[in-house]
Amino acid sequence: MSLVKRLTQLNLSVMASSMLLVFSLTSILLWFVVRDRQAETAETNLAQLAHNVVPMLVFKDVETASKELELVGVNKDVLFISLRDTKGEVFSEYAKPSFVKSSALYQQVGIESVREYEGVRMRLYYPVSIKGKFEGDLIMVLDLTGMMYWYLQLVLMLALLIAALFTGSAFLLSRVQRQALMPLISLSELAQRVSHEHNFQLRANVIRDDEIGILTRSFNELLKRVDISQAELRQQLEQEQAQGQQLKQMVRTDPLTKLPNRVALNQLLKEITCEACNPKPLSCLMFIDLDNFKFVNDNYGHDAGDETLIEVGQRISAIIRSDDLLCRLGGDEFALLLPSIESTENAEKLAARIVTIINQPIVVKETVMPIGISIGLAYTPLDADAPMELLNCADDAMYAAKRAGKNNFQVFSKQAPV
Numbered sequence: 001m002s003l004v005k006r007l008t009q010l011n012l013s014v015m016a017s018s019m020l021l022v023f024s025l026t027s028i029l030l031w032f033v034v035r036d037r038q039a040e041t042a043e044t045n046l047a048q049l050a051h052n053v054v055p056m057l058v059f060k061d062v063e064t065a066s067k068e069l070e071l072v073g074v075n076k077d078v079l080f081i082s083l084r085d086t087k088g089e090v091f092s093e094y095a096k097p098s099f100v101k102s103s104a105l106y107q108q109v110g111i112e113s114v115r116e117y118e119g120v121r122m123r124l125y126y127p128v129s130i131k132g133k134f135e136g137d138l139i140m141v142l143d144l145t146g147m148m149y150w151y152l153q154l155v156l157m158l159a160l161l162i163a164a165l166f167t168g169s170a171f172l173l174s175r176v177q178r179q180a181l182m183p184l185i186s187l188s189e190l191a192q193r194v195s196h197e198h199n200f201q202l203r204a205n206v207i208r209d210d211e212i213g214i215l216t217r218s219f220n221e222l223l224k225r226v227d228i229s230q231a232e233l234r235q236q237l238e239q240e241q242a243q244g245q246q247l248k249q250m251v252r253t254d255p256l257t258k259l260p261n262r263v264a265l266n267q268l269l270k271e272i273t274c275e276a277c278n279p280k281p282l283s284c285l286m287f288i289d290l291d292n293f294k295f296v297n298d299n300y301g302h303d304a305g306d307e308t309l310i311e312v313g314q315r316i317s318a319i320i321r322s323d324d325l326l327c328r329l330g331g332d333e334f335a336l337l338l339p340s341i342e343s344t345e346n347a348e349k350l351a352a353r354i355v356t357i358i359n360q361p362i363v364v365k366e367t368v369m370p371i372g373i374s375i376g377l378a379y380t381p382l383d384a385d386a387p388m389e390l391l392n393c394a395d396d397a398m399y400a401a402k403r404a405g406k407n408n409f410q411v412f413s414k415q416a417p418v
Contacts, residue, residue, distance in 0.1 A: 008174050015169060019162050027155050034151050038144065039115055039122060045072070046113075046126040046138055053083055053138075054130045057091060065092040072140075079121070080105070080141040086134060093139075105139065120144045131360075254328040256306055257313040265327040265335050269387035272339050273380055280381045284347035286336040287394035288316075288354070291372030291406045293332035304364045305332075308371055311364075315357045320350070335394070344379060344411070351375050351409040359407070372407035374398055383412050 049072055056065040069081050073094040080101065082093035088106065095101065107114075107125065111134050114125040124140045252264045272283050290312065297305040309332065316326055316336065325337040336354075341347050358373040376397025384390040397412035404410060 008177055011173055011177065012170055015173070016166060019166055023159065023162050026158065030154065031151060034147060035117075035122075035144070038142070038147055039124070042122070042124055042140060042142055043113060043115070043126065046124060046140055049081075050126055050128045050138055054128050054135055057083065057085065057128060057135050058130065062092050066094070069094040077142050077144075077146060078140065079143050080139070082106075082139040083128070083136065084139070085136040091136065099141065105141070120148055257310050257328050259313050259317075259334075260325060260327045262327065262329050262335075265325065265329070265337060266387060268325050268337055268339065269390065272337075273385055273387055273390065280385070281340040282343070282382070283380050284338040284341055284344070285378050285380070285390050285394045286338075286347070286351060286354075286409075287376040287378075287391070287398040288334035288336060289374050289398050289402070290332035291374055291402075292370050296369050296371065300364070300367065300369070304367075304369065307364045308362055308369050311362050312358060312371070312373075315360075316354055319353055319357065335391075344377075344382075347377060347379070348409070348411065351377055355407065355409060374401040374406050375409035376401055376412065377409060378412040383414075 049068065053065050053068050055061070056068065065083055069083060069092055072078060072081055073096070078096075079099040080093070080095045082105075083091045084106075085091050090106075105123070111127050111129075113127060116123040116125075120143065122142045122144055124138075124142070126138045126140070127134060128136045128138060252260055254261045269285070272281065290308075293305065293308070296308055309328070313326065313328065313334070316334070320326060320336065321338075323339060325339070327335045327337070329335055338347055338350070354375060355373055358371065362369045362371055376394045376399070378384060378390055378393035378397055380390050383393045393412040397410045400413075401408050401410040
């Protein structure tokens, strides 16, 4: 077997082993990522469900609780969902006809959420509480079969892609390696000819050890320099790209709360109010201002004020949709943009929830911060169809909330006093 074929086979073996290892590790990692993502989504839904059913649990409204569970059970992946009280007794539950309950399903009631996997099923336990008081828990069983089929299809596509890459790489490797070894092959052929002809002069002129060593070292040094130059250039390009991404992120992000800033808000406002959008979706802009924030800064220090702003941002972020945009405009001012809503009633319910969660004690350094919140709501295209007009309308509504006694929300009205 020639040297070219032997080296090609060795390199292809190493490359195939590396690709197989990468494929295996990627497939395993992808499964855990997909599975955990499914679990996080389910836990988010359970958290929302727990918020919805806790009044029913407290007031013993079994019928409404059953309807709420049935609405969740419409999801094809949900096999079973049960609402229990503090004693672990079933208050209401829903199960698909094909689901068979086991004794291990009803574990002891706990105050922490639990996630368990059993084959192609996932079991979730989530506590139900109100104002820190434990009222019961939710049990949900999900069928992961659909997710597994999707995962297997993705892995198959990945395998086909790697196979195609391996075939193309093998073809290129064979050609490149033959070209790279051509000088050595020529030297080998010349050495064989010298050996057959017994021409010692030719051998002396061509294949003397010092001459071959100099040629090999020069060639290797050339390759080494090219490789180093390529590596340095690649590293420089990666650093420049990373710096560009960091700069772009810094321009759009508030450094304290890590929330988007006014630049990000203006960009999304332009998108939802663009003249080309037809029909324009109903959207809502909330202008949010903290009450008594100056008192916090003056009496507890700017560090306490900063921690309060961070906590406010985290609380609001926890109850909004992934498509909604919460921004810090500066100081104690925030803006929440709901790019698409079904009705103004939904936005106003969310505003009421925000007031409620901010009214819950914000403790910084073992001290409750005397913080309230005033929110102004404006809608597009109902109130305004331009970014600045919408901002002004929401700002006017926020000041109306201040005049109404603070710690509430007001909807923009053209008849309202300035």
